[in-house]
Amino acid sequence: MIPNDATRRSPTWPLALLLSLAVVAWFVYQRNHGLHPTVFADEWYYSRMARLVPLADAIVPSYLYLWIFGASASCGDGFLECVRAGNLAFYLAGSPFVYLTARRFTSAPVSFFLALLAALAPLNVYTAYFMPEATYYFGFCVLAWIALTRTGWHPVLYALAAGVVLGAMSLVKVHAIFLLPAIVPFLLYASWDRGGAWFLRGVLMALVATAATFAMKFGLGWLLAGEAGLSLLGPFYQGGVGGGSRLKLIAPAFINGRAHLAILTMLYGVPLAILLYELCTRSLRARGDARNLLHVFVFLTLGAAAGLTVVYTASLAAPGSNEGLRMHLRYYSFVFPLLYIVAAAAMHVRAPDAPAVREWPRLRWALVLVMAALLVFALLRLHTYALNTVDGPDIGGIDLTGPAGRILMALQLALLVTWAARKRIAAPLFVFVALPAALWAGHVGSDKYLQAHRPPGQADLAGKYVSSVVPRAERGSVVVAGDDMGLIMRAQFQIDHPDSVPMLLDKPGPLPEYLMPINKKWIVLLGANNSLPTSLTPALRTPHYTVVRLPDPDPALGRMPLSTEPDGKFVTKLEGLSHAEPWGRWSDAKQVVIHFAEPLPRRVGVVLNARAFDDNADLPFKATLGGVEKEFRIGWHLQEIGLHFDTDGSARTLVIEVPKPVSPAERGNPGDPRKLGIGIAEITITDGTRTVHAAR
Incomplete structure (x- = not known):
């Protein structure tokens, strides 16, 4: 039971929090000021999409974030510092919502302490980057505040508010859409917790929240970006949704998932143990305790976000690559402040009128044994994974094999054993000792990483x-x-x-x-x-x-994007190419033949914006024009290559020989039997007859 003290209505602690946040803002701004950009490709892509191209051309549907931070263009050459100031404002704006959420479960001084820790957490490293993480974190803090403290609102208004915030979050990072499978069952649970005819009411709340989420996403997305705003995932993520057997993900998901569990146990073992225990013993057995809502919300949102992270990382795993071993904590670390609150809520006794529920001491010890095994795994194997500050500042800067890592693991194990022995001191020790120690260790590593990027490369x-x-x-x-x-x-x-x-x-x-x-x-x-x-x-x-x-470019005779039908005045026929796609066309034969409408100049330049498929990225292609053969190589990404041909002036057919056509079906995607080799986005023909470059 939360103490009913005078601090509940006193403005002292909220004012103290605002003053403290001002100090934190000064500290973080000074740390970030003057840093060079760090995270590529992300920072270049977000800078480009927000400031340099129309929103409709963005490859990710972060239209709200891009629209807000597109205002940094007015800062001129100082745009990056303006972005960092905006990031910091959004990030610190989340702390008052952490405080207000915590106040439902703990006292004002403890809520103040937790909100301050959230502001100082390693997560604030993202305020230094031209990336949407800080803004997304703010949105989640608002969503959690609504979900956990506004339960007294009318059910429809409650669900509508949650859906609107979630929809807005999806326009900051599309990942928010994957929180919807967590929000829907939470709303059903919240309806059950209210009592009465809960099922139909809960279904209505879930439908309202879902409708509000997509109405916000597509409605505001359309207002900001036009027709492009109606895309669910955007070109980049939609292009990454492939076929193939999901069974292939089981092994890499297990390898990656166990490391995530080990990290969570090392940093937040006590609140996780409390969370799992309460879910098993109370959350589905007794109504009317706000902590049950907290536990269910944290479990569902953390599970959805972390689960998506593991599956996504598993999909990137490939032989010879460490992508499957990367620890992308940033895809779910926005939930971590709620784990602070879980531990703080356990510091208080339950209300006298709360329904009595049988204790399960064996379950406590079973949870501790599993977590102890995860801590042993962390000690022995976690350092072999790809840990870095950008993917996970909470863990990336900690030397796991050194004193800091071992002390954190030993402290967490000691507190878990104390908790299993039903010693109430475990939760306060976690909140006031283990949690600050873990956050400090992460902060030291993050700060060291950032300062390494102060000098220009x-x-x-x-x-x-x-x-x-x-x-x-x-x-x-x-x-x-x-x-x-x-x-x-x-x-x-x-x-x-x-x-x-x-x-x-x-x-x-x-x-x-x-x-x-x-x-x-x-x-x-x-x-x-x-x-x-x-x-x-x-x-x-x-x-x-x-x-x-470079010398002045040769004049262009014609340019043809292959994403459209060819202009008959330039190209009369295409052979060996598949259907048009938004980016261009893939070859689907051993040879690609392009027939031009007019004979090409004696010295002609052929510029291809192209990429290779599969093994062809490591093999030479051959291009023939007018009896002249040229060899070239291209990688898996789109790139421009330029070929010069000296002919008799009558050539009008370009032939490209593909070294090794192969179908996606042979590579695990049974829905595409085409024999692919080269993908061509655009062809440009230049006239070099009058301008012969010495360099060529």
């Missing part, structure tokens, strides 16, 4: 140089090449133009002739082991990057 310097010397009108004609896509995007972030072109090299070394841009004006080559033709005169050459002003 070589890619930052390359991008800044380009933005200082290349006119704004020409930055869309800049190609950034290198063998590290993260560094390429870092340079693009500094160039700050939506049409700068990335070029990922499959290995370090001299740039192949066919990768020299034909229709661009500048090239930035990153990497000490990469080199350009010596005939080019660099505008700047350093040991780590080279910037070159």
Whole structure:
């Protein structure tokens, strides 16, 4: 039972929280100020989508977030600092809702302490990034406050408010849609907890919340982005929804899932044990206790978000890759402050009129044994997983094999044993000792990681140089090449133009002739082991990057996107290509043949924006025009290649030979039997007859 003291109505603790948040805001702002961007591709994509292109062109349906932070364009070159200030405002705005939620389950001083811990948690590292995590966290804090403290509202209004907030969250991160399977059963439970004719009322509440969620998502999405706002997942995530047997995910999901359980046990073992015990013994047996609502809500939302995380990570697992071992805590760490509240709520005795429920001491010890096994796993194996600050700041900065990691594990085990022995001191010790210790350890590691990005990297310097010397009108004609896509995007972030072109090299070394841009004006080559033709005169050459002003591009004779039907005045016939898709077309034969309407110039340039499928990314393609054969390679991502052909001036047929056509059905997707090889988004033909580049 929560003490009925004078602090319930006193403004002292809310005012103290506001003052404390002001201090935290100053501290975090100073920490973030001047940092260079860190997370790629995310920061470049969100910056580009929010500030540089129409919302309808965004590849993820985060239209509300992009619309809000698109205002940072008014900050000029200081847009990133404005974004960080906005992130910080949204993040800290969640703490009052943590306080208000906690007040239903614990005293004002403890609620103040928990809200302050939430503000100082490693999760605040996301305020430094051009990413939506901080805004999404705020939305979840509001959703939890509604779900756990507004139960006295009219059932329809209660469900409507939850649905509207969830719908708005889905326009910040589409992942919110996958919380709906948690919210629906929670509303049914909340209706049962109210008593009376609960089932029909609960079904009505679930329907209202679901309808409100999608009405908000699609309605506001349409207002912000037009027809694109009517997409459920957006181009990026919709493209990642594939077929294949889900049974293949069981093994990688087990490998990844056990590590998540070990991390949760190491950081939040006591509240998790309390949560599971209460669910088994009380939540489905007794009405009228607010803590039951808390336990069910936390279990469902944490389970839905963490479950989605494990399945998503399992889908990325592949031989030779560590993607299946990455710990993406950021997809569910927004729930962690509610675990603080679970532990704090256990510090208080239940109301005298609460229904008596039989205790199960054996269940307590069984839970502790399972969690002890997970702690042993954490000690022995967790360090072999891919842990980093970006994916999970709560754990990424902790040395698991050093003193900090071992102390946290030992402390959690000791508190779990104390809890199993029914010692009430376990919950206070967790709240006031183990929890601050874990958060502090995560904070130290996160801060160290951020400070490493304060000095500019070589890619930052390359991008800044380009933005200082290349006119704004020409930055869309800049190609950034290198063998590290993260560094390429870092340079693009500094160039700050939506049409700068990335070029990922499959290995370090001299740039192949066919990768020299034909229709661009500048090239930035990153990497000490990469080199350009010596005939080019660099505008700047350093040991780590080279910037070159290219000769004027050849004039373009025609450009054909393959996402549409060909223009008969340019191309009369296509052979060996499948149906048009939003991005272009895949080949579905051994050869692709393109018949042009007119003979091509004697010296003709063919620019392909293309990508390879499966093993073809490691094999050479051959292109033939007018009896002249050229060899080229492309990777799995879309990239531009330029081929020059010297012909007799009568050639009008381009033939591309695919090295190894293979169907998705042979790779586990039975719904697609096409023999794919090369995907072509666009073809551009240039006339090089009058302009022969010395570099080519």
